[in-house]
Amino acid sequence: MFALWLAGFGLATSRAWAVIQFDNQYYSPRNRERSVRKATSLIILHTTEAPSRSALRKLSDLGECHYCIDEGGRVYRIVDHRREAYHAGRSMWNGRANVDEFSVGIEMCGYHNKPLSAAQYRSLADLIGELKHIYKIPDHNVIAHAHVAYGAPNKWHKRSHRGRKRCGMMFALPSVRSRLNLKSRPASDPDVKARRLVVGDAYLAQVLYGRGPAAVAAGPVAIARTDDNVIAKGRSAWDVARDAYNDKTTLYTFPDGSKKFGNQIADFKQLPVGTRITVRADVRENRLETYQVIGVNGKAQDIAGDEVRRFTTLYVRPDGKYVRGSQLSPEEVLKLPYGTKVLVGYSVGGPIAPNRLATAICGNRWRSADTFFLIEGVLVPGNKVDDAKIPVGTMVFFKS
Template sequence: MNDGDTRVPSRRELLKIAAACLALPGVTVRMAAAAALRISNRLSPLNSKRPKRPHTRYIILHTTEGEEKGSLNKLVRYGEAHYFVSPSGKVLRIIDKSKIARHTGRSMWEGRSNIDNYSIGVEVCGYHNRDITPAQTEALKELLRQLKSIYNIPDERILTHSMVAYGRPNRFHNDNHRGRKRCGMIFARPEIRERLGIHGAPAGDPDVQAGKLKVADPELFSFLFPPRSEPVLAATDAPSPPPAPETVEVPPESPLIALNRTAWHIARERYNHPSTVYVFPDGRRLGGDKIQDWGRIPSGTRVLLNEAEDTERFEGFLEIGKDGDTPAEIAGVAATSATTIYFFPDGLVRTGAELKKKRSLQRLLKTPPKGTRLLVGYVYGGHVKSRRPATSIAGTKWNYPSTYYRYPDGRILSGDDINAKDIPGGTLIFYQQ
């Protein structure tokens, strides 16, 4: 064909082509849904500071566990989600979808830790054990469709916060374990995933299967990863229909301590939080931070929780006397690792490996003073100097929300709080592996 054979289609022909495209199955429905979804900005003050996410592999679904106004204000203040879906179906943008939002805390999936760095977080106003509204269903379905298309995310990588969160060793569990959160667990239900246009689900937990994590709550684990019915092969050439998803009931959540139901089963990591109240059978009340002997709490004790979880400003820090009485209780075998950092009340900062190696410091490893804080899974980056700025120490992670700075005056700030030009010399930097 030469240039003389080329012609521009007429307006009538273009309209016919457009009409033919609209006639394709599902096109008009998707266009209508996309047009109906209105995303408004309610950007966090931290949005401008947050760095670009290096890779997007997952979508994480959350439930707020609280009422709309308070939950939204908290999410906006701390930049804890990319999107918020209200009961009326209104969708708000909190952090730009290309940036890091701080929404999963201590998390792991497929061997990757700190899933914030690889995921988009969607907070749905509601509760982990209650269905969402029809308006939320429609809005969330379209939002997920768009995000899946933009980032090429398969349904098997649309996960719940309860799937990816994990806990450190504590008084009740000796190992790193699943079960730290119930957040978003309703979105593991096969019938709800189908309503949201999510036609696949993870077949199991890759980190439990790899031996990296233990299962601390078998009931929750079975709910998140329900067994799938195997198709029955019939003596026919016709293909077998796919197995119908099984309906799984939400595990019971009694607030009463019993022989097989500990404080951890009810309150999870908040079992020793001051806002968690224990009402004993004799009427006495104690806050979680006042209880000394966890093994002697009588059956029938009622555990009262805050409706919405407080924000842990320093999510990565664990404290002696609060999260465990010894480094081994808190960090397990990582207690003496170079990637476990100790912050002592007198200002001394050392790694677990340094404490183990130096005889004069070994007593601090054996019996650290109450109030000592630990960072587990962190790199001790060293001091900022005039010719060694934060970017040369932590690279692209210098302003990640999970990166911490210890100023010469003892203050500890996160990447959210940092201005690169204002970091004083002598500041220590700690960033995740």
């Protein structure tokens, strides 16, 4: 009798959690510091690209998703669904950047090119159903991280581009969506259509939006075949490692057996066919982009591509002074000194004042590792800054 009454009460308040058993053992210690979202219009699906135990620990430590579903279908609560989780990184959808601010993120333990377990599909379908109900989200707004992630220019792409990640891309396939009771999907990429971004990964675009037989037949097997870790004709270091290509933890093993890390390679376009690339699983997903450095990561042009002279490209010189790309002539861009730090796609806020704190400038992103405070000429990331010691006059650089 009592149990019945409880069930009835649950239905009346929130139909939601009646059907799902949550496991709270990885509930994130970051919950306290995350603010409540003002809006929720998307559900973003991810694949951890790592086995469940290490993935769960990292997701919890960093507060990188709201829910994670392991191979057995167990649903872990990581961040309260009303608060902000840092799951999407550099992202944009329909002209709006920082997708974390208006989405719920669900991580599936598994890989973007491998099938999920039947138990995972069942749990995910239930969880999506509940969240759609709570937030009134239509089916075409349940999308993959691959839909919304975008990259700053790099050696392969001269402009900001879609295709920074293939994370969760199989959630665009009609065969997968039907198992999740999703009846529609986005017909095209709104940011590519509006020319805010270019297509950086034609294969991904085909998986996400293709209508022909290739897309329908692109089951996980077809996806896996095209997705190897070895450099080949038509498969570059970027195709394999994405934005971790020049990372010091990304290992390149050449055909002769010799090895180098990403930060030790000068010319990524001359890598021999057969070079194997190993990206560390624990840094691969959700890694925050940081600034790149002239001389270390290449010339300004290599780092910022066609965006070298944009208003949203910032250069912080070794002397600690910053300048916008739009303030520089082409000659001045070439003369930026070795050691200049480059931030692409950033807004400038500030200066910090007693009545204008960091939260007033960029909300709760002030604590993010990809927000920077220019303190005495040094770029201090938001997750390392001591909020009691930010000097008056400090400028804040945050992703726009």
